[in-house]
Amino acid sequence: MTSEVTDCLIEPAINERPMICxxxxxxxxxxxxxxxxxxxxxxxxxxxxxxxxxxxxxxxxLQLTHSIPENFHEFDVAIVDLAPKEAESYDGTGHLDLKNVVGDKTYALLSEFPQQVFDFKPFGAHALLSKMEDFLSRSSILIVFADEQVNAKYQLVEITSARNNVCDVFTCSNIELYPGFPVVRNKAGSRLKASDGGAGVSGLLFKYMKGGSYKVVFEHPTIWDGGQRMSVPIKSFTPLASNDAGEIVAFGHEVNNGLVLVFPQVENKGAFLCELFNNHLAEIFPEVFPYSGNFGWLDDGSYPLPGELALLEHREQLDAKYQQDVADNEHALRAIKAEHIFLREMLTESGEKLVCAIATYLEWLGFDSVVNMDETDNDTLEEDLQIDCGDKLLVVEVKGIGGTSTDKACSQISKIKFRRAEQRGKFDVFGLYIVNHQRYVSPKNRKNPPFTEHQINDARLDKRGLLTTYDLYRAYFLILGNVLDKEFVRGRLFDYGVIDFYPSNMISIGRPSETLKKGRVLIFEIADVLLAAGMKLVAKKGDSYSVHEILSIQVDGVDVASVSSGEVGVMLDTGVPNRSEILLWGDNQAQATPV
Known part of the structure; x- marks a missing residue:
């Protein structure tokens, strides 16, 4: 037998302590x-x-199904996982075994109509609770992976030779596993933040919370302080993690001589527990874990090596700088969100908030006289926004809706347009309907454009425009990317029918066959398309556009000033996203494929 096969047959050595249930x-x-x-x-x-x-x-x-070792008091660690399991099926025998009954009575639990699923776990938790005070009276550890709290009402039936009789009715909780368990309530989520205490264990918890979740939150237990004449938090209870609202989702609690640790449902509980035992609890309870531990005291600075303290101090400085950099980044992110909140409101809001967001956008676009008509004292049936350009007037109706527009909503701006033209005595009034449609749906998943053929034809006949807030949002980034300019977008707002903002002279040369040097070098096969150094290319990926300048061109490894056919390599000033379509401006590219 080879050594490899022999190794496979060797059982891992099991340490005597700790005894874990x-x-x-x-x-x-x-x-x-x-x-x-x-x-x-x-x-x-x-x-x-x-x-x-x-x-x-x-x-x-139903016969009781919990199983607690008779020598539970000898165990050092108890681990309880409250994650729900698949329900068993009733096997038709009654699940009541009377063969081994000693004495003249036995007990069972009653399940009756309309109950279809019977939960034994709260009853078993109550049975464990009765043993937990003795268990925690010595150096022992209770670890709980919490889940949703379940309170179940039970009817205990006494079975004798004469009759079956309900002898007790009581309610049990699946999570109240030791005396002094904190107040708990159901609340689900997955986002956590560290609490002040228990930094080491908190860090371990965050490491294994990816994909995990919490189902309950806890209140910090308090005790009456006669001197302060108020209830104060008990010091033996340490929050380990909380949610965004500051509610406790994990904690440690010193109870008598033992320790209780309650965690949410984490990923890979086995690896989590091994690290918890070896890296943390072995140092706190060396008598419970005599064979565990990773000599953590060697790395805490108590017994340094030459130069180690200086490196540890430098790492603290790096950590502090990192924390400050993160804080600065978060501050900058909040500032950006506050400054550009109108862009998000254009995609989510309705009513006055949406009107104000569109007004802000139009002012950014360069219109000097954007008037919110809701803030004036004019007649009730009027446009939401009015833009007086001197030689022409744009009246704008804005709506935010959960679905798509009705014919009436699309055409309402026509009445206002003709009334304003009559007031001015000129036919220089343009009407525009802007809609934030399906506003609860991600914009990319909405129906774009959301207008029917009938609505579009009517808009053309009435000489008014139809536009979505999502198209305005996309135009914002096309302007930032120098694909469009503000003047072009302002002019398109006076068009008829469905309005878009894409230049008619932009053409596609397809996707590169190869992309090198992080997107800065593109390899193309082109035919009758002029490419020259200094030209601007536009990279399109989904709804995102970016502008790049051609720095140099090579054909067969030789630099050339320009090329119009064959395989060509193009060096750009900045990298393009992978699998982007490449566009360019040009009125003389007759052989290129239009976008």
Missing amino acids: VFDGDDQTLALLKKEGFNCSKATLGNLMRVPNTKRESQHL
Whole structure:
């Protein structure tokens, strides 16, 4: 037998301590703990069972399913995973085994119509609670992976030779696992932030929360302080993580001589527990973990190597600079969001907020006289915005809606347009309908354009424009990218029918066959398309556009000033996004494919 095969047959050495009792842990977690040498035993608080209470008179007696070791008081660590499991099916035998009954009575739980799913776990949690005070009276650790709180009402049936009798009715919680458990309520989420205490364990928790979630939040327990005549938080309770609202989602609690750690549902519980035991708890409870630990005291600065303290101090400075850089970045991000909030409101809002956002955009676009008509005292039926350009007047109707526009909504601006023309005594009035349609849907997933053929034809006949806020949003970035200029966009607002902002003389030369040097070098196969150094190219990827200048051109490895056919390499001033379509301006590119 080869050494490789022999190694596969060797069972991992199991350490005597700590003795770990795992309630409802998954097989992968148990396997990893045992592989790392931890002495684990399986247990359960019970499960879910589908019970066929299909008729009004249906009822079934169910045998208790929790399993707690008789020598639970000898264990050092208890791990309870409250994540929901798949429900078992009732097997038709009653799930009540009377073969091993000693004495003249036994007990069962009653399930009756209309209950279809019976939850044993809160009953099992109550049974574990009765043992937990003794368990935590010594150096021991309770670890809970919390999930949604479930309170279940039970009817306990006493079974004797004479009759079956409901002898007790009570309610149990699946999460109140030790005396003094904090107030808890259901609230779900996944975004966490660290609390002030428990930095090491908090960091470990954040490492394994990717893909995890919390289902409950906790209140910090308090105690009455007679001197201050008020309730104050108890010091033995340490929040480890909270949500955005500051509500506790993970904590540590020193109870008697033991420690309770409650975490949300994390990813890869086995690896999380191994790191928790070896890197953190082994230093706090060396008598519980005599074979664990990674000699963390060697790296805490107590026993430094030559030059180590200087490096540790430098790392602290780097960490502080990083934190400051992040804070500065967040401040700048908040400032950008505040300055450009009108762009987001154009895609989300309705009513007055949307009108104000469009007014801000039009002022940024370069119109000098944008008037919000809702702020005037004119008649009730009027446009939302008015732009007087001297030689012409633009009247604008703005709407934010959950769906798409009706014919009436699209055409309402026509009445206002003709009334303003009559007031001015000129036919120099233009009408524009701007809509933020399907505003609860991501703009890219909306129906674009959202107008019917009938609505578009009517707009052309009435000489008025139809425009979406999403097109205005995209035009903003085309202007920033120097693809468009403000004057061009201002002029298009006076067009008829559906308005877009894409230059008619922009043509496509396709996607490059190769992209090198982070997008700065493009390889093309072109035919009758003039490319020359100094020309501007536009990279289009989805709705994003960027402008790039040609620095140099090569054909067969030789620099050339210009080229119009064949395989060509183009060096740009900046890199283009991968798989971009390349466009260029040109009125003389007759052979190129129009966009």
